[in-house]
Amino acid sequence: MAAKIYTITSGKGGTGKSTFAVNLAAALAGLAKKTLLIDADIGMANIGLMLGLENSKITLHEVLADEANVADALYDGPNGLKVLPCGISLQGFKKADLSRLKDIIAEVSPNFEFIIIDTSTGINHATATSIEVCDEVLLVLTPEITSIADGSKMRAFSILLGKEVTGMVLNRTMPVHDEIYREKLVGALDLKIFEVLPEDVSIPNSIAGKSPVVTKYPYSEISIAMNRLAALLCGIKMPEPEEGKGQKKQKNEKKRIAGAKLSFSQSKK
Structure with a gap:
């Protein structure tokens, strides 16, 4: 299958x-789903x-250049996730042949239940290739007019490629982006909001620690939302957290996040 x-x-x-993309893939893997995360942003x-x-x-660059087998470019990630990273060299970018992505996907697809492809931003050949090989497109927006306008163009671009955008994720939100705001956004874009993710200090802390937030801070508000979305995509109903116990864990998580130090922060003299 x-x-x-x-x-x-x-x-x-x-x-x-x-x-x-990283956290959705890790959340799916955490639900015991065989999941592969592919970084198809071959330039950045x-x-x-x-x-x-x-x-x-060995990365996607080498596989796209037909210099390596895809099996040799798969690495272990959190929660049993498999990762096909992309290289960061300009030489690797130059020799990569994106037309091979479709065949690579076809080769690995039978071994997984979910494949999450992170692509480049905007309208370009790399994004088009990643959209053409997928079943569904998820659009990530922030509550800024420029992001929303560009998101509308991306939806139109996906339709031109024969793919519908299944829904959007509203990311980096603040309390001001309330239900009334979201209803207006849904009306403007005619797209369902799958999940609303808050601006959260746990994100830069988890990135600095080179771990998904869903594994580093599992009881944070954003991790709970990511797991809820993963469950939705799997057709699984997540159990409601026990009142009191869940709140206590969230409170402790907030304290732990607040006390974390970014690896690149400077010490005060």
Whole structure:
């Protein structure tokens, strides 16, 4: 049975698209689903950096250049996730042949239940290729007018390629982006909001620690939302957290996040 393939895209940078892709894939794997995460942003790859795989010798670059087998470019990630990272060298970008992505997907698809593809932002050949090989497109937006406008263009672009955008994820939200705001957004884009993810300090802390937030801070608000979305895609109903116990764990998680120090922060003298 072939995997269900989701391409994660956005109209502009800064939406948290790659971070979202990493955490959605890790959440799916945490639900015991055989999941593969592919970094198809061949020019500005970040997933290897985010998961501590930046020194991998064989990556999607080499596979696309027909210099290596895809099996040799698969690495172990959190929760049993498999990761196909992309290299970060310009030479690797130059020799990569994106037309081979379809065949690579066809080769690995029977071995997984879900494949999450992180692609580049905006309208370009790399994004088009990633959209063409997927079953469904998930659009990551932030509540800014530029992100929303560009997201609308990305939806139209997907339709031109014969793929519908299944829904959107509203990321990096603040309390002001309430239900009334979201209803207006749904009306403007005519797209369902799958999940609303808050601006959360646990994200930069988890990136600095080269771990998904769903594994590093599992009781944070954003992790709970990511797991809820993964369950939705799997057709699983997540159990409601026990009142009191869940709140206590969330409170402790907030304290732990607040006390965490970014690896690149400078000490005060």
